[in-house]
Amino acid sequence: MSRIPVVERIMKANDDVAASNRQLLDEHGVHAVNIIAAPGAGKTSLILAVSVALAGRVRVGVIEGDLASDVDAQKVRAAGLPVYQINTGGGCHLDARQVRVALDQMPLDEIDLLLIENVGNLVCPVNFVLGEHTRLGISSVPEGDDKPHKYPTIFANVDALALNKADLLAFMPFDVAEFERLVRSLNPEIAVFQVSSTVGTGIDALADWLAGLAA
Amino acid sequence: MISTRQLATFGLILTRGYNRPAMHEYAVTENVVDIVCRHAVKAGARRVRRVHLVVGELSSIIDDSVQFYYDLISEGTVAQAAELVFRRVAVEVECGACGYVWQPADADWTCPQCGQAQARVRAGREFYVESIEVED
Numbered sequence: 001m002s003r004i005p006v007v008e009r010i011m012k013a014n015d016d017v018a019a020s021n022r023q024l025l026d027e028h029g030v031h032a033v034n035i036i037a038a039p040g041a042g043k044t045s046l047i048l049a050v051s052v053a054l055a056g057r058v059r060v061g062v063i064e065g066d067l068a069s070d071v072d073a074q075k076v077r078a079a080g081l082p083v084y085q086i087n088t089g090g091g092c093h094l095d096a097r098q099v100r101v102a103l104d105q106m107p108l109d110e111i112d113l114l115l116i117e118n119v120g121n122l123v124c125p126v127n128f129v130l131g132e133h134t135r136l137g138i139s140s141v142p143e144g145d146d147k148p149h150k151y152p153t154i155f156a157n158v159d160a161l162a163l164n165k166a167d168l169l170a171f172m173p174f175d176v177a178e179f180e181r182l183v184r185s186l187n188p189e190i191a192v193f194q195v196s197s198t199v200g201t202g203i204d205a206l207a208d209w210l211a212g213l214a215a
Numbered sequence: 216m217i218s219t220r221q222l223a224t225f226g227l228i229l230t231r232g233y234n235r236p237a238m239h240e241y242a243v244t245e246n247v248v249d250i251v252c253r254h255a256v257k258a259g260a261r262r263v264r265r266v267h268l269v270v271g272e273l274s275s276i277i278d279d280s281v282q283f284y285y286d287l288i289s290e291g292t293v294a295q296a297a298e299l300v301f302r303r304v305a306v307e308v309e310c311g312a313c314g315y316v317w318q319p320a321d322a323d324w325t326c327p328q329c330g331q332a333q334a335r336v337r338a339g340r341e342f343y344v345e346s347i348e349v350e351d
Contacts, residue, residue: 002351004258006344008250010243010268092239124239127275127342152322153273156336185324185332188311 014128017096021103021131028108030061031214032116034094034130036154037138039120042164044072045197046138046206047115048079053207054113058214061111063102065094065119072117082107093124096131113214122151134213140164145174148182155183160191162206167196240277244284250344251294260349263297267346271304273339297347306339 009015025032037043044064051060061082064072073085084102086094099116106114116132118125137158139147142165148155155161161183169176180192191209195202247266255263266285270277282299289295309316310326311333317326324334 001264001348003346003348004254004260005346006250006254007346008254009343010246010250011342013246013249091242093242095242127239127243149322155322156273181325181332182323185334186322188333188335 011127011129014096017100018129018131021096021100022133024100024103025108025114025131025133028111030108030111030114031134032114032130032132033134033136033210033213034116034118034125034132035136035138036118036122036125036158037120037140038122038143041120041138041140041143042197043117043120043138044075046162046164046195047117048075049195049197049200049203050207050210051076051079051081051115053203054211058211059110059112061106061108061114063094063099063106063114063116065098065117067091067119082111088119092119092121093128094118094130095128099130113210122147122154126153126157134159137161138164139179141166141168141172141174145176145179148179148186152186155190156186158187158190160193160209162193162195162202164195164197166194166201167199238280239275240280241284241288243275243277244281245288247281247299247344248285248288248292248294251289251297251347252292254344254347255293255349258349260293260347260351262350263294263347264350265298265300265348266294266344267300267302267348269302269304269341269343269345271339271341272306273336274342302345304338304341307337308334309337311335 035043047062054060062076064083064085066072066087067090068087070085073083076083084105086098086102116130135158137154183190193202193206195206251263251266285299305318307318308324310329310331312331313329315326315328325332
């Protein structure tokens with residue numbers, strides 16, 4: 001019996017494909033954002049809202065990740081954006097290979113900003129880098145202000161956080177100051193946006209920030 | 216422990232490769248089996264007895280299901296029936312303001328020393344196969 005040292009990163013296979021995705025995106029001048037949130041946080045609605053705000057300034061493309069169906073892709077397509085739907089067939093996250101297949105189908109030369117909507121999940125997507133330049137997390141007011149306690153990993157691993165459904169703050173007990181304090185304690189560099197896709201609060205600020213990334 | 220055959224009976228047949236149903240533990244475990252097989256074959260090992268994994272508490276939520284998936288995926292390989300041994304690494308952060316180093320007990324990483332929110336992660340992101348024990 002002998003012990004063989006290995007010291008190999010478990011996610012290396014995915015990370016390698018992600019690095020190649022990143023290179024492809026850079027060659028085409030596309031800035032990719034991996035959007036991670038729980039089901040129902042409002043990922044698709046927020047994508048649509050910022051895309052409207054960016055119209056004429058930044059060319060947006062979308063990759064939709066879902067367990068099944070193409071209802072999200074249909075909404076995005078109806079808004080006139082190039083979109084590719086990935087169905088993970090039960091998988092709880094997107095991985096770099098799935099995104100590679102999508103990238104090969106997308107008109108990358110006609111896109112400045114690629115918004116990748118991950119599968120609704122606050123745990124699994126964190127491990128799987130896709131080749132994105134930026135990670136945007138979305139929390140929504142009805143999910144409660146204690147989310148950072150339950151899922152610290154996601155808050156520690158995104159570049160920006162949109163607190164969606166901010167219009168509901170008037171109707172629900174949600175301590176925004178405490179929420180933001182916790183989020184910033186986990187991630188001092190994080191950019192935080194209060195937004196509402198429904199009434200339009202904060203959408204311009206988030207869109208401007210995204211436009212800055214894609215410039 | 217449910218056998219592969221029982222799973223198949225329930226119609227829950229897990230096949231290797233891309234685009235199959237997968238919890239993230241399954242996908243992660245596929246990578247582990249690949250790494251273990253590669254290193255075991257390279258070393259000319261007859262059989263892998265133990266696999267030592269280092270898992271930071273920030274890196275991933277994985278649990279006993281990994282051993283379950285491992286048993287399924289490694290079947291018929293040199294890595295079959297090995298025991299997975301986890302070394303968990305606690306989250307350790309350093310205050311960017313005063314340099315204090317501590318292991319946070321909860322999701323509030325405000326520095327207990329100076330009260331600043333400038334924590335930088337020093338440990339807890341590890342996620343790798345450290346070593347394998349093999350029969351030569």
